[in-house]
Amino acid sequence: MYLQVWIRRWMIAVWIGLLMIVICSVGFLWYDHLQGQSEDSRYVINRARLQVSEIMHYLEQHEQEIASSAEVRDALLNMSKESQVSFIYTGLDGQVLFNASSDTALQQIDVRTGLHYDLYQARTDQDQYRIAFPVVDEAAQAQVGNAIFALPAEDVFVPKTNGALYLLSAIIAVIVVILCISLLLLRRKIRQDVLIPVRQLKDYSEAILKGNYELKATYDQIDELGEVHTMFEQMRMEIQHLSRRRVEQEQAQKELITNISHDLKTPLATLKAYIEAMREGVCPDMDTVMEYAGVMYNNTEKMARLTEDLLLHALKELGQISVTLKERYSKELLQSILQPIAHYVRTTGVHFIEPTDIPDVLIHVDGHRLEQVVSNLITNAMKHTEPGDMISVNTELEQGQFKITIADTGRGILPQDMPFVFERYFQGKADRVSGIEGSGLGLSICKYIIEAHHGTISFRSLQGQGTTFYCLIPL
Incomplete structure (x- = not known):
């Protein structure tokens, strides 16, 4: 029972008891007065x-x-x-x-x-x-x-005893007894339903302060303190969740540094080996030189992407990713973004389908950041496709927004990984098993950039059938 309701009922009971005593006392006094006037x-x-x-x-x-x-x-x-x-x-x-x-x-x-x-x-x-x-x-x-x-x-006449005085004394005694009992009940109620639960909350608070988030605040009554315990338990669970997230993020950051260090070390070692081979003159003709140059270029691109992702992640953590929105025509901007990417995708043996008709509308956009988003999404699609698969880009207008759709026919995303694809450092189980390189930062950065454009990003995926990402930017 709520303490406020209990106190209200307690007050009503006390007042009713006192009122009954007063009424009975007045009745006795009046009867005594009449008896004094009309003795037989x-x-x-x-x-x-x-x-x-x-x-x-x-x-x-x-x-x-x-x-x-x-x-x-x-x-x-x-x-x-x-x-x-x-x-x-x-x-x-x-x-x-x-x-x-x-x-x-x-x-x-x-x-x-x-x-x-x-x-x-x-x-x-x-x-x-x-x-x-x-x-x-x-x-x-x-x-x-x-x-x-x-x-x-x-x-x-027989001398009358002072009945009124005795009655008044009895009334005072009964009132004192009632008040004492009422105060004892009130003290017991406050002790059991206020002081003890508050002490328990103090113990729970000390446990949380010491980092023990497993101790649950239990309270089995529905009243004001029950509501406080409920909110306290929600707070404990939230703190526990945040603590776990913090530990996981710290671990993920350590793994990120380790992975990027490893990912940078491999292309650097390859680049160094090819440069040393070229310096030692092991390239007999220009075709071999160009072949070596192509390998060096690919490794340089890989290091550039890793470095760019790491830089953007650091800027995002500091809140310093600059997104400068300007009025740009969508058709010209998208063509300039897709043309070099399309050439690169086709060299890997993956079919790339560009949009047949790009709506030419004005949008507020940072061209450089939008290019990073499109490049990241297409690169991510390439990691999950094989030669002969297809990546397609489509654009259209939808409810006052410019919609960019990037779809692939690759392996898709596992259902258990879908809630976390936009989380920092997250790499899907299939990616880890198949050894796909990545930092787990690309989709998180894409989400941040699209939201900085006041837009939204979402996806749909079926395992074994491919994945489709949707980017919406207001006109």
Whole structure:
């Protein structure tokens, strides 16, 4: 899972949990508030009855002796003082028979308004309640009077604990627990999905820095770091590929120098031997001299081609192959290029077919460089043909471009060699087996020159049937 998605879900879960806690807390606080306002009066009356039960019991036992016995009255006064509860005992008609209250002058009460058996009607002020209890004769089981008690509110209502404070403390504790669990989950997620993969990437980077390109960056999750690992793995493979290419190119350059040195050494030795033979006068007549001169010329041409290829390759590496484009008419230019080449090809026994009609159009071209391209392609075709084979050159206009086609009926190119024919130093497997001389630079240089003309070069080849190269130059 993507880390961004996980964090978003984590935040939603935390907020939902906190919101549920807040809603439940508000509900509990509201319920507690309502309970504080509407405590059941039955339980309060029972607490009040328990508060005065001793006095009520004594009244019910001695209610007939109150008026005549000073001892009973003294006992009631002592009980009132000990329990700190003042009361008045009246008859059924409202006449005060005993008064243990602060209002000693009270002699009569109105039984219709002065007796309150209900708690909230008995409230006289903020902190005191006046509650009436009926006094019943135990023997006759009949009400004989009323006891009116003045009770303070703290004795009537049980002191409430501070539930809101406890609830708030519980809420804070739950929130702290939820936050701790959430932070632990977040820490675990960051450690497993961020820190550990980043450390692994650091190890992979150090391995690449030390030249170890075989260590693969593995990561099996689809998230942001998975994408980073994928790009890192692509980078590693690209660096590995470039490193191999660099090693191969260095090796190819060494082989190129070795091959060219060998290729130059052979014609130089031949040239030297023929010159020495001529100096020593072993040529009896002019025909022999001309024969020797022809061999020397061919070897000189071979060395010139090798030297030219090597020079162009060096200039290409430095980016200094100068291509100066000028407006030239194609017909005149191609005729001047093909005429000397055609003569040379025919002397080797290969049939050379020139274009029957060259379109005479203006093209931007460097005549010298185009001659190198055509010469290289025809020379390359000659290496893969035998006497009796054919090399043909054709020209035509195609979609606003001047097209030069060079085809041969030689051996063709092996399929496994086709992707690499324009690579530097590349020599096909068939060339190496058959011992065909070459530096592997000619086609690479041709591609560079044609592209410098803003054109394209391509080929088509069938093994055993020949090869055709196509050069397109914009009009």
